[in-house]
Amino acid sequence: MALPLRYSFRNVLIRWRSTFATVLGIALVVFVFVLLQSLAAGIEKSSGNTGDSRNIMIVRKGSTAESASLISRENLREIQYFEEIARNERNEPVISADVLVLANLPRVNNNGEANVLLRGISARGAELRPQVKLIAGRWFTPGKREIVVSSRMAKRFANFGLGQSFKAGTASLTVVGWLDGGGSAFDSECWMDADECRSLFERDLYSSFLVRPVDEAAGAKLLERIEADRRFKLKAEKEEAYYQKQTMTAAPIKWLGGFLAIMMSVGAVFAAMNTMYASIGARTREIGTLRVLGFRRRSVVAALLIEGALLALIGGVVGCAIASLWNGYTTATMGFETFSEIVFEFTVTPRLMGEGLIFAVIVGLMGSFLPSVRASRLPVIDALKSV
């Protein structure tokens, strides 16, 4: 005969004072786990959210990142006339030859410096990326030393306000607008005119081409054509696929989150065992009585395991709740691929919370297993005699 669930449930509630520390301990473990994984999830979400499904990105063969790629102007002259590439109403090919430059710029409040990714885009560059919206000011005028910065970066770097200007090397750039990437990797970029960018930073070569093929079939053909043509040492792939791979920065954070969670949970299991032993010790007689009433050993074990799991589950819920307070909060670190500051949000997904809760329950079960076995093995007579 199984003990009613209510027995376990009530026990958790009645001894709340002694279990409070354990619950909070488990809550902290889950909190740290969910928080760190939400950082990694934020980086993955920002990359996964980037790009247009119709676009194809072309970079140099061998470079894993756009910022480390170099493509000559001759390649541009040839590729832009490929018939696979769509044309706009003025019959111009929809291709943007971009230049990526890293500029070391000061943060606000003298908080050190960091690399910022400046993207020089061609005339078609903005229409190829419809997810990027101008939210303040205006776009830059081609041929002028003007720049549009990400509004999220504007909060982090000095002199990024509208109308202000900052120095990158010898060049002085005036901020004329703020862009919003809609939670994509473009939120970590600043855009200016490609040719102006090339001349200011003495860059003869482009970094990447972004093109819009006529249709799906033309896109597939273009991928093949660039791969097969031995004149170009170039690699073409779907823009979305390219960005989905840019998540190297998330890997060590994930690893750290897992490591910390496992280490902390060892401590938490010890603490939970302590609490359960004490709680069982305090009701030795009660357990003896249950046995006399005919409850089986395994029923006692099950009831106590459920008690431990419930206790941990409460901790897990609390931990998830605290971690979700951070959801949507913007933070930044150095991106491994671009070698520049990347902005992203803590993203607490339902999946992460689920993982956190499962984790908590495992800690609870491990913490109450030995104590419950011990309780079920108490000789009934001795248990009844104990005070």
Added chain:
Amino acid sequence: MTIAGFIARNALRNKRRFLLSVSSVAVSLFLLVTLQVALRELTNPINDEGSTLRIIVRNKVSLAQPLPARQLPTIERIPGVAAITPFSYYGGLYKGDEKFTSFAQFAVDPVRALDLLSDAKVPPEQLKAWIADRTSAIVGKMTADRYKLKIGDRMPFTGQIYPCDLEFKIAGIYEGTADDRNVMFHQKYLDESLGNPGTVGTWWVKASSVEEAPLITERINKAFANTSAEVRAETERAFQLGFVSMWANIKILIGGISMVVVFALLLVTVSTMSMAIRERFRELAVLKALGFRRRELFAFILAESFGLATLGAFFGAGGAWLLYRSLDMPKLTSGMFVVFEVTPQMLALAFTIAAVLGLLSAIAPMIGVARTSVVQGLKTLD
């Protein structure tokens, strides 16, 4: 029975609980020390003897922007400059590595570089061979061991930053620098493969004395002010701290997590301590009735919780120290962490936290004991 014996017996009478409490403190402090070590590794770059004299000159725009090779004679003539070499980060992907190569490859001028890399010890005949062969390289011992490389082997790389793939012949293996992982090869080889673009990544400059280093950085910066390639010259230390600054919020995050760990630790110890004391209220009342003073009882409680916490620190922090000394961290983390050393300061921190923990967790039981009268205490059943 002595008083010390009494305290020890009391602490150990519930051996299981004692063991669990000490272990949870130990695990938490182990974790704390580990986080501190990792944070130090990220924020406190490794140095060797030569680094006090080294000055790194990069393009003012950013490290990714090249410098014109024609700057060399100008820098060389600046007073206080003892030596200079180009120092270009090649950033290749080593054959067999998928996404990421854990050691760096730098193009240098081998003859000029010797003065700058005085910490690197290479047998003279290997050095000679390196200087003589333009396609050869010297490899740090850690990398050589990791990939089981020996002199004469070839190392092929795919260029990720530069549009050229290079293959080096290993001419020598060096050791003695703070980070024996890098591969050094000829700047000329890189130049030729790129069609002589006339650029270098950075300049490494050796100052004639430590005192003069700040002056020299200023002179170099001034020498190229208002030219097409303005430079930023800074000491190696300042250069590395610039890197650290780029980690941005991750530093704060690790610091914050350390705080959470300490807090969790506090919770656990406080609750165990009060559990341990609560179940012997009756005994404490008996002791009181026998004529023990309140402060003597306090001393018992304090000694027990203090002892428990310090024992935890001993196993946790000491364990971390022993473990990280004996593990081959560079190999385990594939080059992410190189030094991973537990410093005396960290041990001191762990023990201080343990001491404070011991004090704090004794407070609640002490108040309980103080508040309870002898009669009440004797009546307690639990």
